[in-house]
Amino acid sequence: MAAVRAAGGVTHAAHRVLWTVVALLLVALGGVVLAQSLGWLPGGDPSGVLLGTGLRRSWQLATPWAPLAAAAAGLLAATSGLWLLLRELGGVGVGRRGTLVHPGRRGRTRLAAGALTRALERDLTGDPRIRRARVVLTGDPHRPDLWLRVEIVAGARTVGLREHVNVALRRYVDTADCRPAHLDVTALVDAGQA
Template identity: 55%
Template sequence: MTNAGHRLLWTIIALLLVAGGAAALAASLGTLPGVDPASLLLSADLIDRWRMTAPWSTLAAAVAGALFALAGQHLLARELRGPGGTLRGTLSQPGRRPGRTRVAADILTDALVRDLTGNPGVRRARVVLTGAPPHPDVWIQVDLTADAPPAGVREHVHAAVRRFAATTQCQPAHLDVTARIEPGRQ
């Protein structure tokens, strides 16, 4: 889910909780039309039905509570987890004016992977960044198709690394590229 989707989901949950709390407060203060502040919130008929369906009503309430708790735990875990499941740090560069530009390392590696897989000869790519931001170490692994021309793929990888260095203003201190060629079709 995107960041905008998460913000929308949390906004909806917050609005529902605020609306529920406001309705309960209005009912208890007697400002809710059609509700007597001296009356019980749950009618005697509803309480009798609850007691008649026991233990199933209690079991249904426990299952609903457990499902809500699991959904909340899943949502909270997704929020606390960084992009792509792990948080690998950020690239932080000073600007020309006061301030800094910070970009998550996962975004940079994903962009380089997309650039590398733009060549039809590259089936898959994996990128790992380590080290300090001005001169990080870049580890690249590419899986090539059997008919990929090695010289063309080599030039494509070097061009992608040059674009990465120009975009991030980080010249790799160490560049390690591993290419694996998939076996040809029988």
């Protein structure tokens, strides 16, 4: 599968790597600031600052709140970084509800189940003999259960209609890269249309 591109031409995998690096930097920065403010760094002075001498005066004026503020800022940066890291790495191999996920060599492709069912419905109604189609997709993304209901226009010739449905199903299976575990096709004649 080709790598999915995000806005700006960057692949989702590259986007994920970028945000993972940002998250790691936030965790590292937050950890250093927190450790410095608590005096855990070797040779570090908890009342000292990590920034230039111009801010040293402000730091001293803010004492005793400066170390507490630095600890809070470090904890906030570390927590933000961990949250971002877990968010970026936690989704690997896990599908979202209503989404089919297919891993590839250069990332994952996510296909919304609703978009797939609407595409199959449009494909089925591409034949003028089918007035309406309803598709329901449930179960495991790689072996889903698939229910089709097609309403055939009253008086339409049905020769070749089964083949049309089979071709649409093959296109769906190729697009979604899955094989239905259960397939149920119901064809009804729409008596309301003449």
